[in-house]
Amino acid sequence: MEAIVSAIASDFVNRFISFLMKKCGSQQNLETKMERLQNLLLKVHMIVEEAEGRYITNSKMLLQFKKIVKAMYQGYHVMDIIKHRTLCGSRHEEENAAIRHDQLQNTLDSLETIASSITEFVFLLGGCERMSPKPYDTYLYFDNFMFGRQMEKQQVINILLQENLLHFSPTVLPIIGPTRVGKRTLVAYVCNNEMVRSHFSSILHLNGENIRKMECESFSKKRDLVVVQFTADTDDENWKKFYASCTHMGRGSKIIVVSRIERISRFGTVRPIHLNSLSHEEYSYLFKVLAFGSTNPEEHPQMVSIANELSVLLGGSFVAVNVFADIFRKNHVHLWLHVLKKYRKMIRKNFSEFKEHPKLLLDKEHHIDITKLASSSSPLHLMPPNCEDNQSKRSLTKVMFSDFIADSVVIPKENFELVTWESRIPPYRKFVNIVSNYDDEMNFHHTEVPHKKRQKLDK
Template structure:
């Protein structure tokens, strides 16, 4: 009995500690991952266990969730865990396009006795033949290697060999708590009930958007004035109403679907035409180089000079791995109409075909 208890205590000592507080977990000053303890444990459990029944066939773990919900942040924190870092000799980051274009020779996938963790991000689906070539090549990796798939595409769960981990939006209670922690900083919300009331109402309006929460929290933390907070609340209330009226969808839902969002009501000065936020793009997109840049927080706070033509809106730059930049192009409605006409304009070859 004593021997069994000793083994049990040793076993518990080797396990990662779980935190009792559901909100304080992973809450650090400035750089933090909020919550996600359950999801983190699920991912780590897969990464640290043996591949069965074939130890040389890498287990494939899909991590699925809507846009901008924190999938890559979750993986980054798992990869930075000391147990995971010591378990794998190397970590390889790829995207779906890489896989489709790869030549599967001996140099394309690392081979050797050490375990390799491959993280693949998919923006679109992949055909089964391309995936089969990749997974066959991945068998050359060391025993116990793993593959993580990151995507918002539910169909990609078919590629998994283990149960997928789904990263969902935070509950309203969690989201509201997180927003107030970010917005108040070191200030106690209970000492400012009017500000806390505004924060609670705004948390409901934002619909769980982590990007919007961070943008608003940044400007609130630097200006804890009730009138200013109410001004921002009214702005965002009008934005939500405008999108519900025009598109019959909440801005958060349109963001998840990569649809343009009407942000005219965020601009303090009157504009000649409605202003729309276009779907996000990569920071190295050549098509947006040279555009004027405006910080989203400055636009909301009313401290930005709005360009007369399209511009790049910098929503935020993540302070935690993978340090992602959230960028969108803002266009006025007359520019949208002009670009649509250009896309619809037939090419000279098409004109000749019709004339012939």
């Protein structure tokens, strides 16, 4: 009997020692790979930052640049997930360890492939002209809509600086994308670029509704850039008359048309540039950089967990990422949790009522229910956002979104304006929503909501 007990005990001890050695070896292997990933990301990010400050005119280099940027953000995302899981631990540690190693190995393989073929890209990059740094590119680089879009920025600048295919027929570049993905901000960035400004005598901004009023006398004989914002489709005859007037502009003039309507791209003489929401990896990176600021995320694993979940819940909204990051930067973990719980409830409420995510509803110009975001006894519906005109005057009470979600303001009993976000860079848009405060569904349907005013793009 003693021999059997001794054998069982010996086998148990051997298995336990083997388990500890395997776990220790696995942990050491994970740490080694994480260090390799960190070093690769440092190298790749350095090249990305250098490329962002150069004029890249080679289309194949731009495609390579896009791949490098994508791999970089995937790398940061995986590194962040693994660090968080390692810090927080789990009841399914062995299963999670296998997942971590697989994710890490795949990411390492992808980055090492990129790094091994990057030599030619770096060599060619040395021959590209440097851009003049702008104040908001450096100091406020992440605190605005200009995050990412490296390839699109370069493409627009390249097209604007090229000669027209037909010397006296302006090139027409369509920029198409859903609402609030940064189309107008991309245009504002390009129009503020030093080379673009020096290339054109003037930059004229128009609304699509006004093109029928434009005559050839409206344009100078110099090389100009015309930006037309379309909020609705227009018939071909109106466009033909407008374009004919534009042919009286100087040689090398260009036209940019901006719209969320895909059909507008038919007016283009070159391929349209399509803007879409950022990938989840890019969006998550942006949110955490904005939310944590100078704070080290590794010192706040609970906040990282909240930020990871919220970056998914926000659905890729540029406005929301700035709003929530601004709130989080000034507050502690208790508010982060408070906001996360509210946002979860709000999303569940809208899925239950409208069967869609709030961001998608707003993109379709549909109202959303935000009752769960506020301490209010009466239901609240947020109407689709609009850009407030500097000259518009309304009698409704204004409420800042940061105060609204933090419960630091008394909710008005009547309809009010919710100031969601004010952009700090051109075109300095202020996102304003009307909130309908109603006690029953009948009152809601009969509520008069002021018509949206589209902000005119001015240089």
